Amino acid sequence: MRQKILIARAVFPEVIARLAQHFDVTSNQDDVLWTPSQLIEQLQGMQGVFTTGSERIDAALLAACPMLKICANMAVGYNNFDLDAMTAAGVLGTNAPDVLTETTADFGFALLMATARRVAESEHFLRAGLWTRWRYDMFTGSDIHGATLGILGMGRIGQGIARRGALGFGMKVIYHNRSRLDAATEAQCQATYVSKQDLLKTADHLVLVLPYSASSHHAIGAAELAQMKPTATLVNIARGGIVDDAALAVALRNKAIAAAGLDVFEGEPKVHPDLLTVPNVVLTPHIASATVPTRLAMANLAADNLIGYLLKGKPLTALNAAAPR
Numbered sequence: 434m435r436q437k438i439l440i441a442r443a444v445f446p447e448v449i450a451r452l453a454q455h456f457d458v459t460s461n462q463d464d465v466l467w468t469p470s471q472l473i474e475q476l477q478g479m480q481g482v483f484t485t486g487s488e489r490i491d492a493a494l495l496a497a498c499p500m501l502k503i504c505a506n507m508a509v510g511y512n513n514f515d516l517d518a519m520t521a522a523g524v525l526g527t528n529a530p531d532v533l534t535e536t537t538a539d540f541g542f543a544l545l546m547a548t549a550r551r552v553a554e555s556e557h558f559l560r561a562g563l564w565t566r567w568r569y570d571m572f573t574g575s576d577i578h579g580a581t582l583g584i585l586g587m588g589r590i591g592q593g594i595a596r597r598g599a600l601g602f603g604m605k606v607i608y609h610n611r612s613r614l615d616a617a618t619e620a621q622c623q624a625t626y627v628s629k630q631d632l633l634k635t636a637d638h639l640v641l642v643l644p645y646s647a648s649s650h651h652a653i654g655a656a657e658l659a660q661m662k663p664t665a666t667l668v669n670i671a672r673g674g675i676v677d678d679a680a681l682a683v684a685l686r687n688k689a690i691a692a693a694g695l696d697v698f699e700g701e702p703k704v705h706p707d708l709l710t711v712p713n714v715v716l717t718p719h720i721a722s723a724t725v726p727t728r729l730a731m732a733n734l735a736a737d738n739l740i741g742y743l744l745k746g747k748p749l750t751a752l753n754a755a756a757p758r
């Protein structure tokens with residue numbers, strides 16, 4: 434008998450077709466946002482689920498879905514998974530690393546440049562019909578080339594941003610990470626390891642690329658923002674919750690830092706109302722990995738994990754070693 438899987442959100446039809454060659458597939462092409470109890474209801478009798486970062490997999494869901502064997506996330510981040518609960522329940526978790534590294538690093542740089550050079554703010558000004566003359570100080574921002582680029586979280590995406598900064602823009606790159614990179618990788622990225630405090634104090638532009646967990650919650654709050662240069666730019670392409678958004682809105686309004694670029698938010702898709710009213714912030718709706726080839730590669734990797742594990746016992750990018758249920 435064919436195994437059953439649920440695709441919890443809308444996804445590329447060709448990926449659904451691939452999965453349908455192997456499984457009985459239920460998909461959510463209407464992209465209904467299910468409540469946790471609706472998700473549990475949908476998962477009854479299913480062996481696998483294709484998730485995005487939006488579906489929470491926790492102990493309550495696992496207990497209510499005894500047939501479930503694998504949750505395959507179409508995302509590199511997996512803070513929507515309670516991995517300990519999954520391991521305890523014998524459920525495998527997989528993510529989608531590598532395929533989005535360069536695309537996401539590109540976007541980190543796009544947001545950094547838009548923020549430091551005030552692209553969004555000046556475009557709004559022009560569209561509002563306010564551009565009547567040239568002025569020497571109109572929308573003056575800060576330079577990217579030759580500046581000090583700070584990176585908090587130096588995994589694959591952080592390294593991609595470091596390479597872009599050092600090799601493309603002649604930036605001095607400093608980073609802080611839970612563990613220091615080996616010398617060869619540091620040399621390849623032309624990046625120097627510093628303490629978090631030195632990173633905050635020295636960076637002209639600080640990009641956040643660390644995973645979200647209890648220990649990174651509000652890694653950038655009022656105290657950290659106060660240590661940054663008043664001319665500094667902050668970019669968050671990691672996860673909402675790493676930055677204290679309320680504290681950031683205050684810092685932006687008071688010009689404690691010059692500007693911020695945010696692709697992720699605490700409680701997204703809601704955005705802190707104060708961030709919507711400060712001019713010196715560029716806001717994008719969690720699109721750092723959003724190119725067609727990359728999103729397709731992410732979806733195909735999640736599909737490959739479902740096929741690999743449920744049919745051959747061999748997932749490609751496992752997050753835990755779950756003794757099968």
Ligand code: 8YV
Nearest residue numbers: 485486487507508509510722
């Ligand atoms: C996804 C992301 O678009 O991969 C991640 O961790 O944040 C994004 O690339 C998002 O999580 C949807 O699954």
